[in-house]
Amino acid sequence: MQLLDIRNLTIELRTSDTVIRAVDRVSLSLKEGEVHALVGESGSGKSLIAKAIVGVLNERWHITADRMHWRGVDLMRLSSQQRRKIVGQDIAMIYQDPSRCLDPTAKIFDQIAETLPAVHSSGFFLKRNRERKDRVKALIHKVGIKDHEKVLTSYPHELSEGVCQKVMIAMAIARTPKLLIADEPTTALESTTRAQVFRLLKSLNQLKNMSILMISHELEEIVDWSHGIHVLYCGQMVEAGPTQRIFSHPRHPYTQALLKSLPDYEHGLAHKEPFYALKGTIPTLQHLPIGCRLGPRCPQAQKACVVTPPSTKQHGHSYACHFPLIKAMK
Amino acid sequence: MQPLLKVQALSKSFNLRASLFSRKQFSVLKNISFCLEKGETLAIIGETGSGKSTLAKLLAGAGTADSGQIYLDGNIIEDNGVRDTQCRHIRMIFQDSEASLNPGLTIGDMLDDCLQYNTSLDKETRVEKIKVTLAKVGLLNDHQHYYPHMFSGGQLQRVALARALILDPKVVVLDEALSSLDPSVRAQTVNLLLKLQQETGLSYILITHHLSLVRHISDQLVVLEHGEIVEYGRTEDVFQAPKSRVTQKLFNC
Numbered sequence A: 001m002q003l004l005d006i007r008n009l010t011i012e013l014r015t016s017d018t019v020i021r022a023v024d025r026v027s028l029s030l031k032e033g034e035v036h037a038l039v040g041e042s043g044s045g046k047s048l049i050a051k052a053i054v055g056v057l058n059e060r061w062h063i064t065a066d067r068m069h070w071r072g073v074d075l076m077r078l079s080s081q082q083r084r085k086i087v088g089q090d091i092a093m094i095y096q097d098p099s100r101c102l103d104p105t106a107k108i109f110d111q112i113a114e115t116l117p118a119v120h121s122s123g124f125f126l127k128r129n130r131e132r133k134d135r136v137k138a139l140i141h142k143v144g145i146k147d148h149e150k151v152l153t154s155y156p157h158e159l160s161e162g163v164c165q166k167v168m169i170a171m172a173i174a175r176t177p178k179l180l181i182a183d184e185p186t187t188a189l190e191s192t193t194r195a196q197v198f199r200l201l202k203s204l205n206q207l208k209n210m211s212i213l214m215i216s217h218e219l220e221e222i223v224d225w226s227h228g229i230h231v232l233y234c235g236q237m238v239e240a241g242p243t244q245r246i247f248s249h250p251r252h253p254y255t256q257a258l259l260k261s262l263p264d265y266e267h268g269l270a271h272k273e274p275f276y277a278l279k280g281t282i283p284t285l286q287h288l289p290i291g292c293r294l295g296p297r298c299p300q301a302q303k304a305c306v307v308t309p310p311s312t313k314q315h316g317h318s319y320a321c322h323f324p325l326i327k328a329m330k
Numbered sequence B: 001m002q003p004l005l006k007v008q009a010l011s012k013s014f015n016l017r018a019s020l021f022s023r024k025q026f027s028v029l030k031n032i033s034f035c036l037e038k039g040e041t042l043a044i045i046g047e048t049g050s051g052k053s054t055l056a057k058l059l060a061g062a063g064t065a066d067s068g069q070i071y072l073d074g075n076i077i078e079d080n081g082v083r084d085t086q087c088r089h090i091r092m093i094f095q096d097s098e099a100s101l102n103p104g105l106t107i108g109d110m111l112d113d114c115l116q117y118n119t120s121l122d123k124e125t126r127v128e129k130i131k132v133t134l135a136k137v138g139l140l141n142d143h144q145h146y147y148p149h150m151f152s153g154g155q156l157q158r159v160a161l162a163r164a165l166i167l168d169p170k171v172v173v174l175d176e177a178l179s180s181l182d183p184s185v186r187a188q189t190v191n192l193l194l195k196l197q198q199e200t201g202l203s204y205i206l207i208t209h210h211l212s213l214v215r216h217i218s219d220q221l222v223v224l225e226h227g228e229i230v231e232y233g234r235t236e237d238v239f240q241a242p243k244s245r246v247t248q249k250l251f252n253c
Helices: A046-054 A080-090 A108-115 A125-142 A148-152 A161-173 A191-207 A243-248 A253-260 B052-060 B107-118 B123-136 B141-145 B153-165 B183-200 B211-217 B235-240 B245-252
Strands: A002-014 A019-031 A035-039 A061-064 A067-070 A091-094 A179-183 A211-216 A228-233 A236-242 A312-314 A317-319 B005-017 B023-036 B041-046 B067-072 B075-079 B090-093 B171-175 B203-207 B220-225 B228-234
Touching: A002 A046, A002 A211, A019 A035, A019 A046, A019 A211, A019 A228, A035 A046, A046 A061, A046 A091, A046 A179, A046 A211, A080 A091, A091 A161, A108 A125, A108 A148, A108 A161, A125 A148, A125 A161, A161 A179, A161 A191, A179 A191, A191 A211, A228 A243, A228 A253, A236 A243, A236 A253, A253 B183, B005 B052, B023 B052, B023 B220, B023 B228, B041 B052, B041 B211, B041 B245, B052 B090, B052 B171, B052 B203, B090 B153, B107 B123, B107 B141, B107 B153, B123 B141, B123 B153, B153 B171, B153 B183, B183 B203, B183 B211, B203 B211, B211 B235, B220 B235, B220 B245, B228 B235, B228 B245
Parallel strands: A019 A236, A035 A211, A035 A228, A091 A179, A179 A211, B041 B203, B041 B220, B090 B171, B171 B203
Antiparallel strands: A002 A019, A002 A061, A002 A067, A228 A236, A236 A317, A312 A317, B005 B023, B005 B067, B067 B075, B220 B228
């Protein structure tokens, strides 16, 4: 069953003189129990899409979509109360900047306890308190924090970035949501803890059938266990499809460049040989090129590229390019 | 042959307050020794809290060691906590280039400050030097009138590199300088670093979590755990046959 189905999501920022289109007609669909990844450079609108799904963008951002269905219910047509109820129950999000997203005035225990789902237990309040404490403790052990006493009684500013990130993950999985949106959940963690967090998410996906939308700019982290990848460039969806297919047959020059910048996947690269990199830098949102936004940097660009390429779909693998790469990668 | 940089028995400890009056010694680095040749790259890996960043700071002169010596080109530059005041041969690039640049100075002023405090060049030579350095890292001459907020992340990394290179250092220390970058910007930066190494024989000390990058660009590898070197050797050898448990754990995940 289609869990999340988004068609032509557009997010615009209205300034006094112009309209900046930060996300341009992005389509995305997610089945139950699937892990999808959203990759792209910083500033390509990954976090905006996530925030638009959860509905936490403020008034300045103008969101339009042909359809944004959550299990058959169109989120765009709901009132904010109804939407909040659905999102609060079924969708959880791990935000990007953990130490800034936690409440600086409350202790970690209170913040986690707040997110726990209400359970009707017939007990005196002392018993209920004890139960709540145990549940918070169990959650925090789950994400790999060992000295719970110290962490639970401290404020966010007293903890390191890595621990804050783990607290954030604990809060997100407290309700066992149907969909977890993880916005760069492991940037502040070192490699061993990172592997631990991925193991946890993987087990939640397999045991609780939780769908995950991973946002990351590190491709190699997600390749092993994601079902699908969506590659974004400057707010345009350049390529989307099953992970293995994208890795073996990238059709868009940007995806190819992304893959080639990974030493693991570019075999035959001699020691200290320069990587393949596109020239130039990602344009700012104020100066976006017309047509295909990769145009000025693309090695295959031709005259036709000033028109926005339509999305072509083949066997569930869609790409938006006038001159797709046919050759398979070595 | 004399190695370019030689670190001998470097140790560092911090004083921590144990209770009201007593203090506790917490040693961060114990007996670190390694050598670095000209034009080579040494990578330092390890878990958080293993003393990587402290070591980087000691090498760049941002802190002093308790004991041990650092030799550069045969000359002693740090001897048991006494540092030679010249900071121009070993330069450092920090993790967050945006935060490490002064937002109130233009790039040109910032680079000029480096030269004014460390060299005795006159005005014309300084201007010429700034121009050459900016060209070296792939920026335009006009960029020296820009403020840091006008650059993108990848360009800021180039500015940080320009600040490190303007004093013609022999060693550049990169403390997680590549990990916060986007993949394509990182590829560009790595290409630039490799090009500079080939052209000028610069040596790098690379501190990172990114193992495939370590394998690709480094010649030697140091694995730290709790301030001690647990493995030290040629990168390829260590990757082929990691000996210690810590290294195997790092490689496995």
